Amino acid sequence: MRTAKNKKKRKWLRVTGIILLVLLVAGGTYAFTVYKSLKTAVETMHQPIxxxxxxxxxxxxxxxxxxxxxxxxxxVDERAGDKGRSDTMxxxxxxPNNKSVKMLSIPRDTxxxxVGKGTEDKINHAYAFGGIPMSMDTVENFLDIPIDYYMKVNMEGFKDIVDAVGGITVQNDLDFTQDGFHFTKGPLTLNGEKALSYTRMRYEDPRGDFGRQTRQRQIIQGVIQEGASVSSLTNFSDIFAALGKNVKTNLTFDQLMDIQKNYKEAGKNIQQMEIKEQGTMINKIYYGLVSPEEQQRVQNELKAQLELK
Structure with missing residues (x-):
């Protein structure tokens, strides 16, 4: 029989979801030590632009x-001496009104x-040219919606977050090998290192970057599910430490608390979106081209979600 104490502990750990827009999942009264650790992690993560x-x-x-x-x-894959590129966008x-979160993956070769560079290029190059502000401006222009906030995750360190929640389970639909790991079809339990390799495979997948995006979303949702379901507080400090070290955002602690309080029902309904494009070579460089009709379709869906006129 579950005790009231164990139920309370589960509520504490759900707060970790806040950082990955899992920030929308939980509630409860915070024990002082957990609250303090979370606040310290968020203050470390806070990076205004x-x-x-x-x-x-x-x-x-x-x-x-x-x-x-x-x-x-x-x-972003950040390595010593390399600013990196935003391979995942x-x-x-x-x-909160329709109680949903829509998650759109933008292929990096789009x-x-x-914006701010005056050229047409792959969308993920915006980060290399002008960092987070140029990435936000470029995505905003591409989707014709306001981009209010950002959250940057160091993918090299993302494995620490997966390990901190005790690993994740995903449903794999393609048999493949990457970085020396063999991933069979069906349910897989992944630690941080395997999860990172799982998200990086692209060339063996007939869906190309779209398949890679699907795996990236699986990993994010896996972290959300594990962070919301763990029944012990023994590793909360590891989770917060991993988040603080590998995640940066312009959201403040107070804003995250407001989101947790007012948007938690939306976090229970995460809907996947994809944008279709046609691969082509321009000056011997591969690009993904999005038709005006497809771009308009995606823009309309996102504007409706944001209740924009």
């Missing part, structure tokens, strides 16, 4: 009034205007 409010947003987002909002998640649009 010099960027004006979007022209596509007439009024600033107010979490206490439950305004829909968007977050650009950037998965996911836009989350959160709507050709679009790089």
């Amino acid at each position: 010099d960027r004006k409010q979007s022209e596509k947003r007439q009024e600033p987002v107010t979490f206490k009034e439950k305004d829909p909002f968007s977050v650009l998640m950037l998965g 996911i836009v989350l649009t959160v709507n 050709r679009t205007k790089i």
